[in-house]
Amino acid sequence: MATQFFMPVQNIIGAGALAQAMDAIAALGLKKALIVTDGGLSKMGVADQIGGLLKEKGIDYAVFDQVQPNPTVSNVNVGLAKLKESSADCVISLGGGSSHDAAKAIAIVAANGGKIEDYEGLDKSKKPQIPLVAINTTAG
Template sequence: MPSTFYIPAINLMGAGCLSEAVVNIKASGFKSALIVTDEVLNKIGIVGKVETMLADAGVSAVVYDQTKPNPTITNVNEGLALLKQANCDCVISLGGGSPHDCAKGIALLAANGGEIKDYEGVDQSEKPQLPLIAINTTAGTASEMTRFCIITDEARYIKMAIVDKNCNPITIGK
């Protein structure tokens, strides 16, 4: 039986990759980004650095830094509300697996509507998620490169697996 492997075509790594990513974000025409991260990366200044680089490129940003380890439905809903309030046209996940998964949930709902639990399972979405650029700061889950998204449903006390062809970070570039 044939298999399909979903992965972004371009992955930037090494010295200077963050600067190149910002250039590509600007070249892709994005105007306003929701940065999804956690409090630690915000407190140590990583988020501020990315915000400054985006601002210098003419891209505004708002920050959702309440992502918890094992992100929850509440995290997704709070981030989505901020995205809508700021009228963002893309999502940037900054961190490890938890911010990446939270951002995928936000981007998926932004484009498809409904509730995140509607997408539990395999390929439940109809439309591609809002463009998502993943900036990884750790090694571990590979969430920055896959179509998998794990969100904790606090009411059912379970981790939902969302495996969707529309949950991959985008390829950015000219």
């Protein structure tokens, strides 16, 4: 029998969406976020801009900015190690598909333990991922 769990989703789109999203994140009572992104967005200061907005809401942050296009198992494992090292209780993916894919993988393993390789296939996780917020920088 398949395991079921509920993962509520909220989409905030349009003018003022980022500020509204920060309010929604703060309402979750989270303490520290791991921002998962690529080196380009980090170098442009976008990750720290998001981090500054989080800090204004009382949420500390760390940045994992080593996401590669089409993230690999080792790429996800390095991100997971960063999450554990920073004691983050949520993940914020910043960017496009690769950042979102890596963040989802990090969040599911953080909640369920093991390695990302343990979750290949269907219905492998027993618990929902830790809180994950996606901030898109692309239209895709």
